[in-house]
Amino acid sequence: MTNASELFPQKRVTRLPGGYMGRILRVNLTTGSTKDENLPEEPLLRRFLGGQALATYILLGELPLQAKPYGTESKVVMMTGPITGTGFTPGGTKVTAVYLSPLTNYSLGRGASSGFWAVYLKAAGYDGIIIEGAAAKPTYLFINDGKAEFRDASRVWGKGARETEDLLKQEVGIKDAKVMCIGPAGEHLVHGAMLVNDYNNNAAHSGGAVFGSKKLKAIVVYGTARPRIHDRDKLIDAGQRWRKTLDVYSVDHRKSVGYARQLEALPNLNFRSTLIADHSRGFDQNRVVQRPCFQCARLCPWHVEIGEGPFRGKIGHFNGGAEWMDTFWNLGVKGNATLYLAERINDLGIECSHFAFGAGVMFEAWEKGLLGPEDTDGLRLEWGNVEVIDRLLDMAARREGKWGNLLAEGPVEVAQAIGGDAPKWIVHTKKGTPAMHDWRPHFGQMLRELVASGGMKPQGGGTANPPPDLKYREQWGPLDRDDPAGWPWSNVLAEQYRQFCGLTGGCWFAQMHLKPDGLNSIVDSLNATTGWNFTLDEGLVAGHRSVILQSIFGTQRGWIADHDWQNVGPRFLEPVPDGKYKGFTIAKWLPEMVYEYYRLSGRHEKSGRPFMDTLSRLGLEEFKEWAQRD
């Protein structure tokens, strides 16, 4: 492993490829120091690109093995990629933060976000940030056109994400400044606390809690710089091609149940029914305005003004998925109360599935008589009780009382405290919570959730047919949705191209892998930006490299692949209870599907360690200590 002084050269000896700003900001909250590091030399950049891979490579080199997620020795590394902020591609918006996950305590935690913040981090002159130490009092970091300074955050400590964003923009006096912050949940170390930026965007999966442990309330960025582009005309051409592949969200989509319709399953009553009914009642009367990320025409983010009912006039700010709605539908809420609560959870900064599965177990326990008013200080945990859920959100975000504290810990702790059969009703993977949808009817998505680190939203999922751009080398499919054959390889591939997109600084929600040119246009965008000559095959190798770094991080800290199917909330593996796919479960095919996934990705099926030839093929020999030896 390259040490820090070798990784960040005092003086670059290789050219800086296009797209990069050339600097990483290292800040230490304990000492209050800030330091500019040069970006690694070109050969290393070509291997890891940016995003999760480059950030994880840095973290692997710097985070002590004995570090605790909330200890002062813990670090967060945030990285953009070369196409972030160039302005000519639809997806060049991404920043990825990595850290030791406080959900699992042993695997990689990752939060990634789009919007505008990453673009302005680069405009401020930096490709990424390494955050070290912990401050004694609430602090925020202000990076203004190449200059970084810590400032007192006591004025915004305790405030929700929206107000924090507004106040900090006022405080720095720059209307165009972009804010990434934590809500009360991050301050109180709710393990599933998010980073929230630009109103509509969130980096979920604990980054907010790690920020909170460092008393870092926010990072405010502003600058006017733009990265050098190797071949602007070619980038414009590739960006236009990319744009043509996009499936564009409509306003009408935001008045429906959303993604549950595609999955043909909507979570009800703590994953005990998948049926879609009148959940979106009243949505047709809402005013919806799409608020796309920087230069992206997919139109994922949206604002809503509720148009009817008791929450009429309330405003919400959301992004592409429907996780927020699924969160509260899972607790029996329907109609516009869902959107009201969704805005609340985002403002408080709690990852929705972290709350949904913990609260889900509590409500089920109430229904089944394991909990009564004497256990809950009088809170009546009846399905769909908006007032109680609203209260629980506040309690969770601030660890108020026994149940607030347990919800902050996570669904496993909630179930253990309830006792009885409650541990059977949990949904989790290695104590992390899957993105809040009911994935159970689908092989690809379920496998993806199981083999992820547990501390992040996984990538992959696979497709029934290979992406059109990969047909030159992948000839299989259509896969049978009821037959596991082929799904592990499909997931391996999907994970690689999704990862690759993120490493370039692209948003995988803008990656339309099922469209012709959906992958090639991203490869060409990368090449036009940097001056490299990546092929799609090399892009997949880069994605694979990132996946292996992710699992090495876990291996170093005690994770083994067997945990992927052994340490899973039982409810997640129950057969689909009703609806079109009633009775379907991946559990029948475990652990074989997980084993096959690991074999196909060059790792040992039980330990998850990469084989030596995998490391050699990926140029990761420096990690041979963590390879599978037999």
Add this chain to the structure above:
Amino acid sequence: MSEKYGSLIPTGRLLDGKPRTILFDASKCIGCRQCVHACKDWHDHPRTSVYELSSTNWITMEPPVLEGLSPLWGRNSCMHCEFPMCAAVCPVEAITKYEEGPVVISQEICIGCEYCIYACPWGVITKNDLTHKAAKCTMCSDRVSEDKNPFCVQACPVGALDFGLAEAISAKARKGAEENGGYLYGDKEAGGTQLLYVLKEKKGDYGVRPVGLERYPQHKIPLGLMLKDLFTLRCGFAGKIRALYLAVIHPKRLIYRYWPWRGVA
């Protein structure tokens, strides 16, 4: 062109001489500001504030609030007037009206006198603090000369911006206005422009200015500024010589500058 303008303003041709128009349909605009950033991207401008017009920010979307958080949005940028007062008052003929529509300030010729800034009825010309020259939207004249649409137009993700031959865009705008019970803005203002807005509510609600219908509307160049230019070394010796020479060969142009209330056209 020469019949229409005589020597009043410099004219030119970029492509085929056919006039073109940008359409802004406010009913479709979501206030995402992708047009604003696209403008910066194409012209390689630094990421300066998107909330105010500047030499490196040629479009603002009004009101100046976060993207999407207003029910109505107005585009604020050069209207590419058919009878551009900015060009008429420029003492060094740095501003050209092209047959295809663009009104373009030559950075090489501009001497930074600021007359155009005060003359523009829309208030959309700014001065570059470093070069001291005037700057504004060019309608992407470089792209128009290659028969491409302005970069802001191609960037709009919801089809609120369109671009094409003037007649076609005019017909489309009228149809759009009819369909939503709205009206056109920019078709008659200042004698007509090559930006057409489809609006529905009051102009002020979109942050657009109520501009009169007369061609070459009366300018508001401060007298002190004009006197300074005449009697001090401001704007440089070479600029003054050029202005003097042009005053001699195109004397009619002086009318708009010094007797703005005595319109000719």
